[in-house]
Amino acid sequence: MGAKRGPTLRAQWLGKYLKEFRESAKLTLRQAGDYLQRDAASISRLESGIIPARVSDVFALLNLYGIGDEKIRDGLERLSRDIWRRGWWDDGYAADSLGVMFDHAWLENRAEGIRCYAAMLVPGLLQIRDYAQEVITAGGVDVPSEQIERWVEFRMDRQRVLDAELAPSIEIVLDEAVLHRMIGGPKVMCAQLEHLSEAATRSNVIIRVLPFAAGAHASPEGAFMIFDMPVPYSDVICVETRGGAVYTEAAEGVENFAQAYDSLRSAALTPDESATVIRSAVSRTKRAKGRSR
Template identity: 55%
Template sequence: MPPSKKGPTLRSQWLGKHLRELRESAGLTLRDAGDYVQRDQGAISRWETGIVPARVPDVLALLNLYGVHDPAIRNALEQLSRDIWQKGWWDDYARETKTRVIDLAWLESRARRTKMYKAVVLDGLLQTRDYAREIMTANRPDYSPAKLERWLEFRASRQRKLTDDDPLLLDVVLDEATLRRMVGGAKVMRAQFAHLEDLAERPNITIRVLPFDAGAHASPLGAFTIFEMPEPYPDASHIETEAGSIYLEAESVERFALTYDCLLNSALPPEQSLAFIRALAERLSR
């Protein structure tokens, strides 16, 4: 299954970045690489920018040219190339949405651990179907009923990674505002609180609440997610904006990791957080 035609994926950009760095380290030009694999230099440039992902035979040929003999590096880049072209469940949605949304599902499927801070609404991984429907309806009133159902299915598919045989390790800090916001009314929120309790009892999920009385905290600009990735993928951070998703690497991830650690110091411990959520649920039941 070819990658989405809507733009370079995060995977193809990562592969291209590795190939460019290896070519430059070998002191070779785009023309040198193109001549070796019998492509023009424009093709090599498109591979290195991720616009068109290189296939496995071309990756292996380039590694030979660049003098890369380390088995770990060769195996990692070969796997990355295969991963780009391998079909995942998210590819069924690729033609209907922005590539960056598909990147999010892919990251969740590969991450060793995901850490997130949510400041306004709950993350899609944590939402009940009714809560998700209310959020989507408010955010995208232009969606037809059929499209809304389609994206509810997409969100449910993402959530399966929390409960499969190799579940995602998920650490969450929830601002109290995410729990106080009455999305869909009392009935929807009671069910959502019960769902959070169920998730918090799973061994792979930790939920902490950042209460209002914690005062000023380390992330006044809002929500973010950190993906701790296995080799050959770099760790990544994700920010959602009105203009779409933004993914960052390297020093930016370190900055978010430090911020997350500071948030942990201000948040309630898991047991107290669960009690906090239960207390809110009880108030809605009165």
């Protein structure tokens, strides 16, 4: 039996909006509950995302709170439907211990754009299977091999978003160190760098290499990702930690990371210059692969 999943990011977002509107209307949990013929505890669970709100309840509460703005109502309707809509990750991985990885896949599929600073590794959306296997295995201390394989499979499946009809734009600032970190040996690394070089030719992918010569930069703490979300969602920051991914949509936090990203982008090479550096890394790794035979 898979691990029980907690509140999704979608449900938490919707609950946050509903709570803000209720408080602005100066209504109590009990008053909102009476309107829906529920108790106050039920409304509290809706607002915390523990119980996902149904579309009919969302409309009823928006009416109670006096929210008539059609843009807000349409946006929250989409969000409430998203909570109940099954994605490919639900169909293929519902029983797996993937935790917030489900939210990550949802963000990738809903984002209009993704901005990423990659400090140590090629981003997951551009990893080849063998490279991903090495990375996930190294990080999965005492994790059964079967679970490692499922995580790898999930990462590969996430990449279908690159070919989606409404694929997000992907812009990556790639630290030059990533091109030198020999993950999986010369053979795997060579294949990964070739894949990275090909990915850079996609119309929706831009890669900029942050060279060693850039020196000190705006994110000495490491990698991060910014999901540029459509209305009504807030933009989201994702930072990977040993304890798992941490997400924030707080305006101050998003602005801070956006400024850091702009600084990194300015310090990085142009896409054409970066493509040359990546091709050079491919050639260097091919030579290492030849020597290792």
